[in-house]
Amino acid sequence: MGDKSNLVSNGITAAVYLDKVVRALGDRVDQxxxxxxxxxxxxxxFANNEATxxxxxxTVAVQVYITKGKKKALGVISELSNDAIISTYIEQLIEAMxxxxxxDVSTLPGGRHRFHVLKDLDAGISNGDMFSIAKQxxxxxxxxxxxxxxxxxxxxxxxxxxxxxxxxxATEERSSAMLSIRAIKNxxxxxxxxxxxxxxxxxxxxxxxxxxxxxxxxQDPVKVEPGIYDVLLAPxxxxxxxxxxxxxxxxxxxEAGLSFLAGKxxxxxxxxxxxxxxxxxxxxxxxxxxxxDEGSPTGITSIVKDGILTxxxxxSTTAEKANTVSTGNAGIIDPSPWNLVAxxxxxxxxxxxxxxxxxxLLTNNWYTRFQNYRTGEFSTLGRDAAFxxxxxxxxxxxxxxxxxxxxxxxxxxxxxxxxxxxxxKWWGEVTIPVLAPYLLVKxxxxxxxx
Amino acid sequence: MNLNTDLAxxxxxxxxxxxGTYSEARLQAQQEMGVLLKNGAPxxxxxxxxxxxxxxxxxxxxxxxxxxxxxDRRSIDQLVDKLIKQAKAGVTLxxxxxxxxxxxxxxxxxxAEERERMENLNYETLLAKAVTLDEMCKGxxxxxxxxxxxxxxxxxYFVNSEGTIIRSRVPRASFFGIITAHSEGSVLQRVLQHxxxxxxxxxxxxxxxxxxxxxxxxxxxIFDKSVKIEEGKRNVVVSPEIAxxxxxxxxxHPSEADRILGREAAxxxxxxxxxxxxxxxxxxxxxxxxxxxxxxxxxxxxxxDDEGVGAYKRALLNRGxxxxxxxxxxxxxxxxxASNASARASAYDREPIIRMANTYVEPGDADPEELLAxxxxxxxxxxxxxxxxxxxxxxxxxxxxxxxIIKNGAVGLPIRNLVLEVNTPTLWSSLERRANxxxxxxxxxxxxxxxxxxxxxxxxxxxxxxxxxVTHR
Numbered sequence: 044m045g046d047k048s049n050l051v052s053n054g055i056t057a058a059v060y061l062d063k064v065v066r067a068l069g070d071r072v073d074q075x076x077x078x079x080x081x082x083x084x085x086x087x088x089f090a091n092n093e094a095t096x097x098x099x100x101x102t103v104a105v106q107v108y109i110t111k112g113k114k115k116a117l118g119v120i121s122e123l124s125n126d127a128i129i130s131t132y133i134e135q136l137i138e139a140m141x142x143x144x145x146x147d148v149s150t151l152p153g154g155r156h157r158f159h160v161l162k163d164l165d166a167g168i169s170n171g172d173m174f175s176i177a178k179q180x181x182x183x184x185x186x187x188x189x190x191x192x193x194x195x196x197x198x199x200x201x202x203x204x205x206x207x208x209x210x211x212x213a214t215e216e217r218s219s220a221m222l223s224i225r226a227i228k229n230x231x232x233x234x235x236x237x238x239x240x241x242x243x244x245x246x247x248x249x250x251x252x253x254x255x256x257x258x259x260x261x262q263d264p265v266k267v268e269p270g271i272y273d274v275l276l277a278p279x280x281x282x283x284x285x286x287x288x289x290x291x292x293x294x295x296x297x298e299a300g301l302s303f304l305a306g307k308x309x310x311x312x313x314x315x316x317x318x319x320x321x322x323x324x325x326x327x328x329x330x331x332x333x334x335x336d337e338g339s340p341t342g343i344t345s346i347v348k349d350g351i352l353t354x355x356x357x358x359s360t361t362a363e364k365a366n367t368v369s370t371g372n373a374g375i376i377d378p379s380p381w382n383l384v385a386x387x388x389x390x391x392x393x394x395x396x397x398x399x400x401x402x403x404l405l406t407n408n409w410y411t412r413f414q415n416y417r418t419g420e421f422s423t424l425g426r427d428a429a430f431x432x433x434x435x436x437x438x439x440x441x442x443x444x445x446x447x448x449x450x451x452x453x454x455x456x457x458x459x460x461x462x463x464x465x466x467x468k469w470w471g472e473v474t475i476p477v478l479a480p481y482l483l484v485k486x487x488x489x490x491x492x493x
Numbered sequence: 494m495n496l497n498t499d500l501a502x503x504x505x506x507x508x509x510x511x512x513g514t515y516s517e518a519r520l521q522a523q524q525e526m527g528v529l530l531k532n533g534a535p536x537x538x539x540x541x542x543x544x545x546x547x548x549x550x551x552x553x554x555x556x557x558x559x560x561x562x563x564x565d566r567r568s569i570d571q572l573v574d575k576l577i578k579q580a581k582a583g584v585t586l587x588x589x590x591x592x593x594x595x596x597x598x599x600x601x602x603x604x605a606e607e608r609e610r611m612e613n614l615n616y617e618t619l620l621a622k623a624v625t626l627d628e629m630c631k632g633x634x635x636x637x638x639x640x641x642x643x644x645x646x647x648x649x650y651f652v653n654s655e656g657t658i659i660r661s662r663v664p665r666a667s668f669f670g671i672i673t674a675h676s677e678g679s680v681l682q683r684v685l686q687h688x689x690x691x692x693x694x695x696x697x698x699x700x701x702x703x704x705x706x707x708x709x710x711x712x713x714x715i716f717d718k719s720v721k722i723e724e725g726k727r728n729v730v731v732s733p734e735i736a737x738x739x740x741x742x743x744x745x746h747p748s749e750a751d752r753i754l755g756r757e758a759a760x761x762x763x764x765x766x767x768x769x770x771x772x773x774x775x776x777x778x779x780x781x782x783x784x785x786x787x788x789x790x791x792x793x794x795x796x797x798d799d800e801g802v803g804a805y806k807r808a809l810l811n812r813g814x815x816x817x818x819x820x821x822x823x824x825x826x827x828x829x830x831a832s833n834a835s836a837r838a839s840a841y842d843r844e845p846i847i848r849m850a851n852t853y854v855e856p857g858d859a860d861p862e863e864l865l866a867x868x869x870x871x872x873x874x875x876x877x878x879x880x881x882x883x884x885x886x887x888x889x890x891x892x893x894x895x896x897x898i899i900k901n902g903a904v905g906l907p908i909r910n911l912v913l914e915v916n917t918p919t920l921w922s923s924l925e926r927r928a929n930x931x932x933x934x935x936x937x938x939x940x941x942x943x944x945x946x947x948x949x950x951x952x953x954x955x956x957x958x959x960x961x962x963v964t965h966r
Binding site: 085086087088089090091092093094095096097098099100101102103104108114115116117118119120121122123124125128132135136138139140142143144146147172174177178191193194195223224225227234295298299300301375376409410411412413414415416417418420421422423424426443445447470471490491492493 | 495522526529531532534535536537538539540541542543544545555556557558559560561562563564565568571572575576579580582583585586587588589591615616617620624636637638639671673680681682754755756757758759760761762842844878879880881882883884888889890892910912914915916919939942943944962966
């Protein structure tokens with residue numbers, strides 16, 4: 044392993060299956076965009092301070108997007124070892140396209156791009172020592188007094204190769220490592236993650252200690268009193284809501300009635316303190332890609348600037364419909380963010396806590412569900428340590444808190460943003476990497492069964 | 494689909510030769526065809542063809558899982574070598590040996606009932622069905638809509654070093670929709686999902702068109718007539734849809750033995766049921782919840798699980814007491830019992846883990862109209878949108894989409910965004926009566942790391958609860 048170039052090439056690729064698919068397509072389509080994804084993934088899961096299972100997998104799959112006239116088809120084939128199966132698959136895909144109805148078909152981005160690639164690769168990371176990472180994390184928790192520790196270590200090498208009918212041909216490699224750890228002591232628990240593009244970037248000791256300290260602090264929790272509070276969202280929680288904001292910026296979601304950002308372009312959508320940018324590539328961002336699924340170069344797209352919604356995220360189809368240009372966020376059907384970065388604020392989190400008269404600190408959350416995606420009405424449950432903040436001090440551990448709010452109100456009510464930020468991605472709640480600060484939100488509703 | 498069974502057999506032999514004390518291989522292939530309409534316009538026609546080989550090997554007490562879609566012996570050799578190497582490397586962290594329960598050796602081939610083979614479905618037919626559903630939303634208050642229909646054929650071949658060999662085929666029909674209604678600046682939204690196992694006929698059996706028509710009318714009525722209520726304790730009558738999600742979330746999930754043993758602590762969470770709390774009372778005598786993978790046509794249908802164990806109905810909650818956990822071979826060994834066939838894997842690149850199949854409240858003997866008629870002051874929750882539950886499965890919330898006031902036995906005006914937020918023992922202890930009208934809803938249940946969405950039914954009859962606190966958003 045080591046810090047190597049991400050190996051983006053223009054014209055030479057190891058993507059042997061792409062040529063096979065092109066041969067199978069012949070001259071029966073007008074356009075194609077083929078994305079081969081080769082993945083090596085190692086995972087260790089642990090619970091009760093010991094390993095429960097180890098996973099390793101190696102897969103190759105090709106996403107195939109084709110158009111003919113005003114018709115289009117999309118799919119994935121992973122049975123690639125047999126040319127006859129590839130041919131059969133392509134026949135079925137072309138037949139489905141022939142039988143489909145006319146629709147919006149955009150011209151795929153053209154040209155032999157010189158993709159700019161940020162050097163941020165730990166080649167062969169999937170062979171790394173995940174047992175050592177897990178052991179360091181578990182030991183760090185136990186040293187602080189945790190009784191039980193659970194979590195996972197995952198390491199991934201992924202090679203993306205693209206070949207399009209408009210002349211784009213390139214390959215890039217990406218690496219990622221993630222540690223998720225949860226410490227439990229009596230009725231208290233704490234959770235933390237460590238995320239990096241390099242194995243050496245994981246910090247299991249700090250993650251373990253953070254989880255364990257919160258587990259220790261959250262002993263003897265009392266049931267939360269329902270009501271209106273200023274709520275301080277730790278990065279794990281703010282990341283889950285920022286991800287929802289970023290995903291709602293998808294032009295597909297806006298058209299489909301699934302976004303509270305519909306009709307808000309150029310308008311006030313959040314506190315003027317809030318700035319959000321999607322980075323196609325950023326150092327440490329494990330969602331980084333140099334090109335999207337259509338072969339467009341990814342870029343840096345401002346989503347919110349000083350509280351104003353500046354851009355939706357587009358692929359070429361949604362862009363053409365909106366009379367604009369792709370932001371390099373394809374998804375053939377649904378554009379999606381790569382790495383969401385919320386701008387840091389000016390205050391240390393300790394100062395923010397000091398400013399809160401009656402508040403609640405949520406260190407983690409889960410099970411976010413919407414009553415209405417279009418209006419943004421949702422609730423999410425506090426998970427692990429949560430505390431009452433009273434007159435500037437953390438005073439009491441609580442349980443049973445549910446944040447019940449709507450996203451437009453919540454983002455407009457951001458009162459403070461911390462200097463401190465952390466990369467967050469974790470099971471279930473945060474699937475797009477988010478560089479997230481603490482957010483202090485004024486007057487949020489906390490509910491609990493009564 | 495052509496499953497290379499020789500390769501799976503080879504993988505098991507190879508693993509045993511390399512020292513695996515237990516080895517299994519699972520070939521799993523899926524073919525999908527999908528139509529997606531956004532506001533009536535078709536997105537790309539979708540065809541996928543995925544598959545590969547999964548392996549689990551027990552080596553010196555450590556359990557390793559691996560997968561590949563490179564279907565040749567050299568790749569299988571490499572996978573086995575890698576897994577054995579990982580097991581050796583992890584020996585110090587596998588402190589307690591992982592054992593499997595003893596199970597009967599089975600050799601079986603099973604297929605879900607399929608009158609018209611799903612392979613005979615062409616895209617044009619599926620598209621026409623979707624367009625018909627979409628037409629039902631047009632010219633009304635529905636301004637945005639997602640309509641999706643999908644066919645899926647899943648074939649598997651399972652073999653293990655004990656001699657079990659299972660071959661299976663499950664075709665599925667699925668519908669997913671999100672309809673968004675606007676009226677005078679107000680917005681309502683409804684997510685709809687239906688799924689059944691079967692051939693092409695399953696699309697007709699789901700009867701989605703009628704359900705969409707009803708939903709459109711309901712949304713119009715909510716816009717026109719809905720009222721708010723004062724927060725307070727009221728009798729609650731719920732429909733089969735609500736009974737099903739309650740059973741799934743607050744009885745089914747907490748009965749999963751891997752949660753109970755802490756194995757999911759960092760992901761899907763744990764359980765309010767302690768390791769030794771079989772028989773724990775959480776509900777009234779009326780509270781009876783079962784899970785049954787063998788219901789014909791059900792979305793969660795299977796006859797053997799992904800560890801090769803024969804499936805049967807499980808009684809999870811009997812007269813208010815926890816009566817059975819959902820087990821795989823690993824957790825059942827820890828409890829000194831046999832697996833009840835709860836191991837499922839959503840794809841070849843996912844390990845088999847403990848899952849529900851079709852979880853439901855057992856029906857009672859009352860007529861559903863009786864439950865409403867005998868309620869003097871209450872609410873009736875028919876469908877929901879927002880819901881969630883904490884990671885120990887105690888603190889749950891259901892926000893009504895369609896809900897009504899009940900006054901003196903009569904169903905009155907709709908209540909918008911009615912909230913029922915309740916603890917699990919309070920909920921099930923308040924269950925007073927069950928109707929006799931068992932119905933099922935479809936869902937995709939999430940669990941596992943990496944995450945696995947798996948098809949399930951949730952169900953029950955109409956239920957009547959004693960006074961519970963209700964409010965609205």
